[in-house]
Amino acid sequence: MKIVDNVYYVGVNDRNKTLFENQWPLPCGVSYNSYLLVDDKVALVDTVDISCCEVFFNEIEEVLAGRKIDYLIINHMEPDHSGSIGLVRQKYPDIKIVGNAKTFSMIKGYFGIEDGLLEVKDGDSLSLGSLKLSFFLTPMVHWPETMMTYDTTHQILFSGDAFGCFGALDGGVLDSTINPDRYWDEMRRYYACIVGKYGSPVQKALSKLKDVKLEYICSTHGPVWQKETAKAVALYDRWSRYVAEPGAVVVYGSMYGNTEQMAESVARGLVQGGVKNVVVYNATKTDPSFILSDVFRYSALVVGSPTYMNELFPVVESFLQKVARRDVKNRIFASFGSASWAGVSVKRISEIIDKCGWRLVGSVDNLHAATSQKKAECELLGKQIALEIQKEG
Ligand SMILES: Cc1cc2nc3c(=O)[nH]c(=O)nc-3n(C[C@H](O)[C@H](O)[C@H](O)COP(=O)(O)O)c2cc1C
Ligand SMILES: [Fe+2]
Ligand SMILES: [Fe+2]
Structure with missing residues (x-):
């Protein structure tokens, strides 16, 4: 499929x-994007997961019609893109692999490849004929070796995982040829799960690209952005600065419904307090990736858990660790918990979330049934959180 x-x-x-x-x-699948630049010289940008290698080779052959590939440019070594490097080298033994010093130590370690390498540094360039490429090192915009390749001729950024999303490509590759609406949520879920920890490296990469004209963004997952390059960049800028929309995510675990009742009351209080975007998740039922995605979206997080074996309910603990590991910044926070003899859940939630440095609005601890009085306390907590959300505007 020709892009340009x-x-x-x-x-x-x-x-x-x-x-x-x-x-x-992956409810809607995923694409592993690779690009072939056919000029006086031929370059392949990234490969695909090894499970898809046969289809990949057929696609390449259809474009090349017998020509050889001169360069394999490796923007990222995670196996969803690097998986086929060994087989590409076998099929095209003269191919020169282009990467940075960190790429090469991984290529040696994973594939035993030590020759036929062309090392590039930040700002280096490579001419393919009419296409002039330059390289931006963007460490930790997923892994340490991550880099981006820019074609100055068509102003195309081959961005690796950045600006990518879950969701297979259903017939169209360019965003201008499809309705891309369904990809935005999957882009945020991808960001939250995969790249979300690396807000400051993403900011560094964005400032490196500040003056670079972007006619096309060709990432390694999801559509090629042409119409929506500005939106894709703006979203990455927001998410990497942990900027949120006004709204609250209420997450709970519950075995017998007591903590669940508290969650319902917190949510009611939030809405009564004027918050329109309130989403309540049962952590046992909804996959954490969808919850994380909303944590990146909304300004408040409220977490509830029963005490379980003197600890947190396991799915809630696991969810909280996922949040804490991503260093999500600047959220409004509150908690609630229930128990039968010695409640520790509210304390444990705080122990995990304290590291994030968030603003704690309050917490409600409950023993035994979720009584009307307890539910009223939870509603009040919801209203207090609503006030904090509104203060942020
Ligand atoms: C397997 C299991 C372990 C529990 N461990 C504790 C505990 O260590 N301390 C405590 O006070 N309550 C413990 N409980 C009681 C629950 O915290 C209590 O029943 C709570 O109300 C459950 O909330 P839920 O209705 O939202 O599931 C435990 C309950 C179960 C089923
Ligand atoms: Fe990756
Ligand atoms: Fe990837």
């Missing part, structure tokens, strides 16, 4: 994989 003169999409869809990185659900 000399530039072809040779990526693949994966609608078979259930869990990305063996943990994040």
